Amino acid sequence: MAKKYVSIDDLEVGMFMEADVREGAKGSASKNVLLLGKGMLITSMTQVRRLKEAGLENVTIDTSKGKDVAGGQVVAAPPPKMREPKREKPPPGRQELFKDEIKRARKIRGASVKIVKQFMSNVSTGGSIDTEKVGLASKTLVGSVFRNVDALLSLTCLKDYSEHTYTHSVNVCILTLAIAHASGVSQQDAESIGIGGLLHDVGKAKIPLSILDKPGPLTDEERKIIMSHPLYSEEILKAMGDIPEPAIAIACQHHEKVNGSGYPRGLTGDQMHSYASMAAVADVYDALTAARPYKPGLPPHIALRVVFDGKGTEFSDRVVDNFIKNLGIYPVGSFVKLNTGEMGVVMEVNPQDSLRPKVGIIFTKFGNQRQSPMVVDLVWEHKNMPPRQARSITQADDPKRHHINVEDYVG
Numbered sequence: 001m002a003k004k005y006v007s008i009d010d011l012e013v014g015m016f017m018e019a020d021v022r023e024g025a026k027g028s029a030s031k032n033v034l035l036l037g038k039g040m041l042i043t044s045m046t047q048v049r050r051l052k053e054a055g056l057e058n059v060t061i062d063t064s065k066g067k068d069v070a071g072g073q074v075v076a077a078p079p080p081k082m083r084e085p086k087r088e089k090p091p092p093g094r095q096e097l098f099k100d101e102i103k104r105a106r107k108i109r110g111a112s113v114k115i116v117k118q119f120m121s122n123v124s125t126g127g128s129i130d131t132e133k134v135g136l137a138s139k140t141l142v143g144s145v146f147r148n149v150d151a152l153l154s155l156t157c158l159k160d161y162s163e164h165t166y167t168h169s170v171n172v173c174i175l176t177l178a179i180a181h182a183s184g185v186s187q188q189d190a191e192s193i194g195i196g197g198l199l200h201d202v203g204k205a206k207i208p209l210s211i212l213d214k215p216g217p218l219t220d221e222e223r224k225i226i227m228s229h230p231l232y233s234e235e236i237l238k239a240m241g242d243i244p245e246p247a248i249a250i251a252c253q254h255h256e257k258v259n260g261s262g263y264p265r266g267l268t269g270d271q272m273h274s275y276a277s278m279a280a281v282a283d284v285y286d287a288l289t290a291a292r293p294y295k296p297g298l299p300p301h302i303a304l305r306v307v308f309d310g311k312g313t314e315f316s317d318r319v320v321d322n323f324i325k326n327l328g329i330y331p332v333g334s335f336v337k338l339n340t341g342e343m344g345v346v347m348e349v350n351p352q353d354s355l356r357p358k359v360g361i362i363f364t365k366f367g368n369q370r371q372s373p374m375v376v377d378l379v380w381e382h383k384n385m386p387p388r389q390a391r392s393i394t395q396a397d398d399p400k401r402h403h404i405n406v407e408d409y410v411g
């Protein structure tokens with residue numbers, strides 16, 4: 001093959017670069033591109049630096065006129081027609097493109113965390129909850145989930161260690177909404193789920209911080225106190241007088257299990273509110289993936305496995321299925337190894353094929369860490385490249401083993 005499409009990071013002195021710069025040219029970069037004429041031999045790294053500054057990410061090299069790329073580090077080159085694929089009827093929950101929704105989703109998530117922080121602080125000092133504010137926050141979160149569920153979902157892997165109680169409430173809210181959406185719950189009904197998600201742990205405001213944040217194993221007495229928080233939540237929310245009933249059910253039943261082994265009342269699946277069954281899965285998944293003073297956070301694929309293992313015993317079958325449907329087999333933030341030997345982080349789930357997400361490659365096949373991730377779409381490669389060249393995931397791994405903080409790459 002004389003022509004190869006490679007990352008700008010792999011461009012070296014001695015390579016011949018073609019003037020095919022459609023892909024990766026950003027904004028005014030086209031002005032710089034015209035200077036290339038019919039291509040050029042790279043004679044200095046200064047040229048490479050200038051091309052990078054011009055906004056190029058990937059280029060085509062002609063190996064019959066210059067050096068080949070080491071190890072054949074070719075990137076997937078979408079043909080011009082693939083640049084603006086004709087959008088057929090978008091799948092439900094993906095009416096808006098991820099790249100458009102993610103900007104809004106970041107703001108919505110940030111504002112929601114602030115609201116949770118505010119009402120938790122009010123309740124802990126005997127004050128009340130601004131239910132109108134919570135209702136509006138829920139409406140905004142629901143809107144985003146119904147436009148593109150992947151945007152807010154991708155942000156749930158961000159865990160603010162110092163504000164874990166607040167981020168946990170927002171994450172549980174988002175994850176529960178995602179399950180509700182996959183289960184066919186209407187946008188209007190989802191608003192009470194959102195309220196329940198945001199408020200589900202409000203009872204924790206009544207638990208002493210010395211127990212909530214204890215950096216070690218709890219005594220039986222302390223565990224008992226913590227396990228009373230759903231009852232506190234129920235009491236607080238009922239007293240408000242204007243909290244929808246499904247939201248109160250989420251708050252007092254999110255630690256119940258379908259086999260009756262949960263708390264505070266040991267309800268079984270058929271006694272639980274269907275929305276509370278959704279929140280129960282969301283709550284466990286988020287708690288497992290979060291790092292706490294006494295435990296590290298589990299990688300998403302391991303946490304998903306734990307949830308899957310509880311299917312039918314602790315968690316509702318249907319809820320777990322709908323959860324995995326939305327999160328994918330490799331949720332956003334998973335650290336994965338590819339068949340090429342490269343390693344990277346799942347940046348976006350492809351809902352039509354949960355085994356083939358978009359991956360930001362961080363380590364080359366030689367184990368070298370890239371300056372910035374190179375994003376490849378495994379569905380695109382599967383459909384457009386010969387089977388032996390298309391990248392695929394071979395396994396998920398723990399990013400900490402490779403000294404990678406996935407939060408630096410996602411969101």
Ligand SMILES: [Fe+2]
Pocket residue numbers: 200201229254255283
């Ligand atoms: Fe809880």
